[in-house]
Amino acid sequence: xxxxxxxxxxxxxxxxxxxxxxxIRPRHGLKRLRRSIRGGAAEHVVAIAAALQRDGFRxxxxxxxxxxxxGGREIIVTARARGILMPRSLREAGRDLRRKRAxxxxxxxxxxxxxxCGYLHGDLTPFNxxxxxxxxxxxxxxxxxxxxxxxxxxxxxxxxxxxxxxGHFSLPGLTRTDRMRVWCAYAEVYQGTERxxxxxxxxxxxxxxxxxxxxxxxxxxxxxxVARGDAGKVxxxxxxxx
Numbered sequence: 001x002x003x004x005x006x007x008x009x010x011x012x013x014x015x016x017x018x019x020x021x022x023x024i025r026p027r028h029g030l031k032r033l034r035r036s037i038r039g040g041a042a043e044h045v046v047a048i049a050a051a052l053q054r055d056g057f058r059x060x061x062x063x064x065x066x067x068x069x070x071g072g073r074e075i076i077v078t079a080r081a082r083g084i085l086m087p088r089s090l091r092e093a094g095r096d097l098r099r100k101r102a103x104x105x106x107x108x109x110x111x112x113x114x115x116x117c118g119y120l121h122g123d124l125t126p127f128n129x130x131x132x133x134x135x136x137x138x139x140x141x142x143x144x145x146x147x148x149x150x151x152x153x154x155x156x157x158x159x160x161x162x163x164x165x166x167g168h169f170s171l172p173g174l175t176r177t178d179r180m181r182v183w184c185a186y187a188e189v190y191q192g193t194e195r196x197x198x199x200x201x202x203x204x205x206x207x208x209x210x211x212x213x214x215x216x217x218x219x220x221x222x223x224x225x226v227a228r229g230d231a232g233k234v235x236x237x238x239x240x241x242x
Contacts, residue, residue, distance in 0.1 A: 007145075011080065018080040020060070024145070026072030040067050041145045042074040048144045055117045057110075058132065058140040083130025083140045087171050090126075094173040104178055106137040108185025111162065114141075115190060118153050122146020124165040159190075160203050167203075168210045 002009040007024045024041050042065035052059040064077035084092075086107070093100040107129070114121065121128075123143050130140040141147075152158045163186065167179045183200055 019063075020078050020080060022076045022078075024074040024076070040074055042067055042076050045076055045144050048147050048149070051149060052119070052141065052144070052147075055119075057114065057117075057119075058138065059144060060140065060142065081130055081140045081142070082133045084133065086126040086129045086131060089131040089136070090171060090178075091173055100178070101181060102137060103131065104181040105185040107139065108182040108187075109189045110139050111166070111182075112186040112189035115153050115159050115162070118149045118151070120148050120150060120153050120158055121162055121165075122148070124162045126166065126169055126171060156199065156202070160199070160206055163203055164206045164210050168207050168214065 006027075007022055009020060009022045012019045012021050042062070046062050046065055049059045049061050053061065058081075060078040060081050062076050062078050065075060067074040089103060090100065093103055111124070121141065122145060128142040130142065132138040132140060163183065167182070180200070183203065187199070
């Protein structure tokens with residue numbers, strides 16, 4: 001169902017239950033050495049999912065996991081979570097501005113709470129966040145192979161990098177003001193109003209650099225020259241009002 005450089009994920013029906021099966025490909029070189037020191041990805045996902053649940057976050061708990069002794073591949077099996085992917089949730093709430101704003105505010109507050117508890121998500125994209133079907137303002141966080149509980153969550157740059165992962169995607173109906181709503185809700189929970197303006201400018205610059213990087217990856221040779229020359233020249237400014 002989904003393929004990436006490092007893993008293949010499939011949705012499998014088993015009786016009346018739907019399961020997500022993720023096959024993680026073996027790593028090579030320095031990444032393989034790092035994994036041998038830190039431990040396997042499957043065991044890490046089991047431990048971090050349990051820790052997140054203890055701290056009140058929703059994360060699918062693996063029901064089966066393991067690794068090949070020789071080949072190095074790993075497997076993680078989880079039950080399908082009852083939720084809606086954030087891009088679809090935002091699209092469905094698009095006509096109801098009050099509902100859309102409440103969803104964005106709740107998302108920003110949830111990410112702030114995640115950081116306050118010491119976690120940094122390894123791949124915090126809208127496609128790894130589900131809006132709960134039972135409680136639409138609660139979220140289910142997916143894909144925790146690189147999620148860590150670390151003292152680095154106290155520092156500004158690692159936290160902002162998580163917000164860049166969340167904010168650099170272009171989604172239908174999602175405006176720059178909507179992104180600011182997520183940030184403002186985040187700032188209210190994490191740090192009040194202190195340093196909000198300076199950090200939002202820094203976040204804007206980081207998102208701009210990430211967008212330029214994404215453009216270079218997808219552009220042709222002629223477009224890459226333009227992307228390199230224009231990156232960072234247009235100042236990013238937050239909307240005046242929310």
